[in-house]
Amino acid sequence: MTVNRKDLICGLVFIVIGLLFAVGARDLDIGTATRMGPGYFPLVLCGLIIFLGVLISAKSFGKPDVDFGVIPWRALLLILPSTVIFGLTLKNIGLMPAVFIVALASSFSSSKMTVPLAFALSIGLSIFCAAVFKWGLGLPIELFGPWVRFW
Structure with missing residues (x-):
């Protein structure tokens, strides 16, 4: 099975960033969907970023590997x-x-x-x-x- 390393690393970076921000927002009050606390939106956003990272990582499997190219x-x-x-x-x-x-x-x-x-x-x-x-x-x-x- 081939793995596109570029997409896999990109997805893993999204997952790590989402997890780091989720850990940083863990002390904030979440509240409920009708009475959102200051931690509600950051936690939802972290969940979306992690989900996006999982999708990108999963999409990397079965694709041909691509060269990273020049780092800017x-x-x-x-x-x-x-x-x-x-x-x-x-x-x-x-x-x-x-x-x-x-x-x-x-x-x-x-x-x-x-x-x-x-x-x-x-x-x-x-x-x-x-x-x-x-x-x-x-x-x-x-x-x-x-x-x-x-x-």
Whole structure:
């Protein structure tokens, strides 16, 4: 029997991530379906992720093996830290600069990206996020934090 290692590993990663988050959410009150507690949605989401991982893993059996290909190191080194930087800087520099930094760093994960296009993308995404989250949804989030206030 042949096994597609790429699909099998992908499914196992989904299962492990779902289990890790389920363990992290185990102390939250689940509640019931009609009166959901803070742990209800994370637990349901973990169950769906685990189920998806099982489906992907099961689908890998009986398929021909596929080469993994080249690992996109540049994308991994730029995109993964960007999410951490966003979380660490959002409160101090505000939504628009944080989104700008993340979009700018992430856009260079592609070798086809040019500098003018990266800046245009970052500015456009910052304005879009401000329009959606601050003005559209009315979330109490500062557009510019105390470190970069202009006024």
